[in-house]
Each structure stands twice: as C-alpha cells, then as structure tokens.
Amino acid sequence: MNAPVKFETTLKDWETDQEVRWCPGCGDYAILKAVQRTLPQLGCDPKNTVFISGIGCSSRFPYYMESYGFHTIHGRAPAVATGVKLANPDLDVWLVTGDGDGLSIGGNHMMHVLRRNVNMQIMLFNNEIYGLTKGQASPTSREGTKSPSTPIGSYDRPANPCSFALGAGARFIGRGFDVSKNLPDVLKAAHGHQGAAFIEIFQNCIVYNKDVFEDFAAPKGAGDRQLWLEHDKPMLFGDPKTGFDKGIALDRENLALKVVDVVDGDWEAADVLVHDATNRSLAHLLIEMPFGPFPMALGVIYDDPAPTFEAAVVEERAKSAAGKEANLAKLLAKGQTWTVDAAEGHPTD
C-alpha cells in the first residue's frame, strides 16, 4: 500500500551523500532528478520507501536515493521485491531495472512479478545496450546494432518491453523518456496504481548507444513524433503551436490503427479515438504501433487495476489461520501419540 498520509519533503531530502557515478551526460541523471522531484509531490515518506534494483548502470539508482535501498543481483530484483512486499505490504517499493537486467537475465522474474500483480512501481530504463559491461547488444537493441559482441551488427530480433509486460499480464503500462518533462506525471500515475506498474523509460546511453532515441525524443519536431496519451482525451499529436493537426483513428478493415489529419481541430469529424486506459486491446495496438509511420506512444498507455498479490496472500493467510490456535506444544503432539509410563517404561495407550 502506498503511504496514505502525505509526508512533507523536498527534492534535497531524497539526495544521498554518495557521489553519483554515472557517465557525465547519462540519461540516468535526468531520471534520478525526475524521481527525486516526484516523490515530494506524492507526499512519500523516505522511511517507508524502498528502492530495489538488480545489476547494471540503472541498478546503481538506490545508492542515490535517501530512502531504504537494496542493490541485489543480476535480474533478481523482482523476486527480492516480492519477498519485501509479502513481509511488509505497507512499504512503498520502487523497482529499478534495465533492458538487460529486466528482460534478459531477469525476464522470468519480470514476467511473474507482473502476472502476480505485486504492488510496486517498476522502472525499466531502456537504453537498448549493456552499458556497465561495456556496450554489448541487449535484448532490446535494434537489428544491426554494432557492438563488441556483434561486430558486424546484431541479428536477433529485439523485444518490445511494453508488449512483454502486457503479455505477462501487467495492469499498468506507462512509457516516457529520461529528459521528458512529462516523466513525473507518468511516475505519479504509476504510484497511484494499486498493483504492479510497469514503466518503460527510454534512456540515452551517451557512451555506447548515443542518441538512439533522438528520432522521437529530440525537442525539434517532437510534436509530430510523440503521442502523449491521456485517459478520456482524444489521441492527438502534431505541432502544439499550430494546434494538433493529426490524430489516431481505428482502421476497422484491418483491425489496426491509422494516422488521420485533423482539420481545424475537429477531431470528432476525423474519427479520432478517445484514449481508454482500461482497454487492453487498445493498449496492445498503441504499443505495437511501428514508429515512423506512427508517432511513439507515451504516457499512461494502460491502467486497469486488479487485486494485488500481497492482498491475496494476506487474505489466504488469515483464512487458513482462522479458528486455529498457534499452540506449538499442541502442534508438536499432533496426530496419533502414545505415552510411555514412568514406572514401567512401556506404552500405556
């Protein structure tokens, strides 16, 4: 459960005295600041907040947050976090992982933490490369990525983190990028969601995979390349200065999405879809939209809460303990017993 009482903090309260050791210019700095800016706005209490990570550049994150933190082992953060939440469901858990940690070595745990719906925020920093091990292709690297392990270009097909999450049964999927001013809004929505909230954050690795997201993240022309989704709002994009002149509509024939022109702001005439964050099929179409012909879907793509795993565990524990006494002496003597008499040293029944 996320802290019900608003707690007063400032960004500074969430900074540790540890020297931040990411490369200068790394997108991780922006994400760190976004999180440190968001937590005071959410009224989070540092003593009830736990950042849990695996291994990789992103997983150094807990060291820089003045809260409880656990830097675990490669890929296993979801499993550790599940244990933390089952032991103390009141803790507000943030999971920090990357494309290698969360989708390659830890893909199995990621799938299960999502399908179980353990209440936590899962931030997957996707830089499409292994940074800390010096630049090998990752499971999200695009085909043809040249790296020390793929000198003439990678040839395995990349995974789409949001598709993976949706397929695994995630009930919240959000997407943003490191320097986006909207990232805190996505984080806030994720925090408000009861259950596992999956957030893919595109993150610029300036050393090994520089500017790989520039095609949609660059400020210039961003309006045409970014579709920021809001529940109950039409899916419009384009240059905001001149008014949104494009929208996403349903191509009924092909059961797909299509880009339509919006004339004079009349999106209804253009049949532009209104975003319904509780619609899983729509979420699937938005996640799978190919970038290029389509803009990149960002913001809260899917948000349809379901009962959490830890609530079910607590309930099951209470149900199976109901009416039973925790009497160790009785437990030890359970089943068919017999007594050996002191006088004879022989059983009496």
Place this chain on the structure above:
Amino acid sequence: MATLAKDTLTETPDAVVVRFAGDSGDGMQLTGGQFTLSTALAGNDLATFPDFPAEIRAPQGTLFGVSAFQINFGSREINTAGDAPDVLVAMNPAALKVNLPSLKPGGLVIIDTGEFSKRNLDKAKYDVSPLEDDTLAKWDVLAFDISALTIEAVKPFGLGNKDALRSKNMWTLGLALWMFDRERAPIEDWLKSKFKSKPEIADANIAALNAGHAYGETAELAGPIQQMSMPAVESAPGLYRTITGAEAISLGLVAGAQLAELPMFFGGYPITPASAILHHLARLKEFGVTTFQAEDEIAAICAAIGASYAGQLGVTSSSGPGIALKGEAMGLAIMTELPLVIVNSQRGGPSTGLPTKTEQSDLYQAIYGRNGDAPMPVVSCSAPGDAFECAIEACRIATQYMTPVMLLTDGYIANAAEPWKVPDPETFEPFPAKFLEEKNGEQLLPYKRDGKGARPWIKPGTEGLMHRIGGIEKAVDTGHIDYAPDNHQAMTDARVNKVLGVEVPDQEVTLGETSGKLALVGWGSTFGPIKRAVHNARAKGLDVSHIHVRHIWPLPGNLGELLKGYDTILVPEMNTGQFKTVLRDQFLVNAQPLTKTSGQPFTIAELESAIEGALS
C-alpha cells in the same frame, strides 16, 4: 512368543524387518505408513525406509515400477531400517523379482498369486513362474490369491473388480497386523477419516482389513505361519509420536521462528525430495508462516532474502540441483549479512541424478559452493527426530549471527519415520531477534559489528535509519560501496571470522571411548547404521567408537584433538569422500574414506565388516 515362520526367526527375536513391495499403484507406501503407526502404538522402536520409483505411475507390473516400504521394529533400540528383510510381501512378479535377492535366507515371502499371470510374468522377465520352479527354495513361502480374497471380502459393497482390487493393500495390512498381534482400531479410525465423504469405500477397506486379519488366524491353524507378539521397547517416559524428517524440519523451523520471535517467510519451488517441507508449512499459517511458491529456485531464495531484509525469518528449501541455482543469491545474503535458512534435502547427483534416492554428496556444495570467499555455517541432521533440533539450531545461528545457514538433510531422513519423544516447548531457550531502532553512532553504521561479529538488523520502515545495502563490497561500519584493497581484506576477514566464531557445542562421542584404536566419524543419515554397527562390534569386544558430527561448519572446537586420540579414523559417507577431505584439511589427521554411492543407505553388515577390516 512364537516364531513367525518355521526356522525363520530365532525363538525370541528382538527385532524384525518387514518389506512391503508392489506396483507403484498398489499403495505400498500407504500400507507401510499405517503399519508403522500400529508398530509405534504397540510401543516398539522402529525405523523405516520408503523406496519408490521416480516415475509417478510407472507402467503397471514393470520392474522399474516397483515401490517398496521397509520397516525394522523391535523390543530394543532400532537404528536403521534393517539390512535384509525377514519377511517380504510381494504383490506381483516384478516386486518379487526386484526384492527377493535381499530377503534373508530362510525368510518368509508372502505372495499374491492372483497377479502371477503370463502377462505379468513376462513384464517381470520371468520365463517360468517362480511359483513353479525352485526359485523360492531358499525361503518359506506363503502363496495364495490375495486378489481373489479381496474381491470376495468387499463383494457386499458393490464395487467393480477394479475398485475392489484397490483394497488389496488393506487386506495385506490386515494380515500383517494379525502376524504381529496388532490392534486394528487405529487403522479403522484412519480409514473412516480418510474416506469421510465416501463411507462405502471406507467400509470396503475395513472389510478387506478384517478379511486379511481373519485369514491369518486360519493360516495359523493350517501351519505355515504363526502369530508373534513383540514386547514394547524400554524407553524414556513421556509422550511419543512418529515423525518423518520433512515433518521434523517443518516443525523445527516453526519452533525456531517462535524462539526468535519472528514471523517466518518460506520461499520454495517444487523439487523432490524437498517439496514435503513446503507442503507441511503451507498448512501452518496460524504460526505466522507465509509460504510462497516461487517461479524458480532463484526467486524462492531471493524472495526469502527480501523477506529477511524486511524483518522476517527468511527460509528456502531445495535439493542439490536447486541449491546450485541458489548459489549466487546465497552470496548476496552473505554479503548483505542477512539471516536466512537454506534447507538442502540431498539426493543422488550430479545433475538430475537420482531424484528419489539418497546421497550425501552436497557437502562440498554446502561448505564451499559459492563464488568468492563466502563462508556459511552448515548444520547437518542425523535422523528424523534430530532434524527438529537442527532446524532450531539453524534459526538460532542465522538470527544471532546475521548470516545464511545451510541445513543439510537427505532423501532418506526426509521420508523415513521414527518414534519421537514429543519435546516440551517450555524447555527451549528463546533467542529473540533484535532490530536496531535508533542510530548506533553519530551517523548510522549498518555494518558496525557486535561482540559476535554480527551487524545490526535494520527493518525498512524504521524512522531515521534509511540506508542502502547490496552485493558490492561494503565499507567497514558505514556499508557504503568501497573497493579499496584494505577494506576488502578487512571485510573478507570479518565475514570469515564471524562464521568461524559461531558458538558450537563441543563434540561428544556417540558411542564408545574418547580415544582408542578406531573411530567411525559420520555425519547425516549414516547415524543409524554406524551406531548399530559400532554397537555390534563393541559387543564382540572390538575397540571402536562412534563420533557423529552435527556442526559441519564451523566444526566443533575440540574435534581435532578428539580425533587425534584414535589410531585410525574411518569416515563412512554416501559420497566419494567429501567429509574425509574436510577433516584432513582442517585437522591434518589420517582420515580414511569408506564410501558408498548406490543411492541406498549403508547396511550394518557393510560397516561391521569395514570395522573388522580396519582392526585386523
């Protein structure tokens, strides 16, 4: 007191070994379990050995589908499930073929002729029926159609032949109960409760049980067998029950968590033969137990580490292959210095190995099997009842020293049953866990050690004690990331010394003298056969003693000196000599191996002959 079969047993045997063998679908484990209960209620000491195939339902009638249950019981102390059976019950040709070679010469074999069809004989690879040639000449034979008698007995209940034959095991149990003059009432009660929702099935089984019992009386009149009554064993006064190792470990973990005043979190993943612990604990939620069936072995231990971090007693359990997967996470628990109990129910290896057979071949894995210098206390159970105390001991060390602890058991202990004197929880020494509530210095020092070398346990949620831990090397006291050479040296030393400093009771001699010509030094489930073999050898006047080690790491402080008092040290173990190597390494003693890796426990005879060999 009468003899069981002519010339089978001595006039007044003080122990009898019975083996029930049949197809894996014949319910032999159930028969054995209920016979065990009746034996315990009759006041005999006992030990059992269930031996079943890895396949859930192997093809019917085949040699590899044979399931057996052996019980040794007597009016004296019983240490093992017995070497060779005095009585073999064979429910089909395959069961006869597989088990006959181990039957004691002159022993009694009871055979269901109803299953000796051509088809079943073929499956058991008998060219000629053993009932028709001299195959059984060495033994007393009681062969009759148990199948037909069962069908006859349950006829009034209107069951089809197939269902009726399912009661065959109860018919056989009835006969066995008659043979040893046992009460039928507890078995009837058990059947009534087991088939509460199907009273006609309960009645049919009870009818079969009674029919088998009645057949015994008739057979006695006819001649081949006689009833015998085994007097109760002399035992310490008190309340008793039977217990398997898996039950004892589960109860010990519950008791350990209570003594530490902590809720318990158990993360497990299904694996033979460890799953029984998960099953037991899943039914004990009222004791503050949370069980979590994880997606894999790694997640099971990682979730347990997460729970320990959040302030509960984390426990995980597996068998060798699963323990291998948990290795990296054990290192994390060592590095972050969090309490954790890891139960390893050992089985034959390597790889998948022998899932349902026993071995002690994970000793190196327990002591050394992690990357880096990763010291971890290791406690080993020697018998089902002993597993209870060992589990408490593991919880004590884990919480008092802030360390993961490996608790070793094996497939034999997990499944075997023995009478257990129910302990009084009032007599247990509590060891309440303490959490740091406020800063332990001008600044918080998460790695500041106490007199035992343990760091403080700090629960997330505690005001003002926010801090970060992880698998990267920690700075002394502050726990910040620190790769400096001197710091790694200091922290490696601190981790090693903490574990070496775990308080372990001095080693006692189980049987015999504190010095002499020969010591058999064992650990784990070899306890029973070693003790009996040493007992027998000493009765013959041989100078041999038995030392059984519970604390594998750190070893008891006096063990080295104790071992140096014997001319010869023999280390029987069900592996290729792992503990022998540890003893040589730690104490520079001439420990000699005595190894066995057949998936079967040592027999007493094997050990007696090794003792005689070592002393000749």
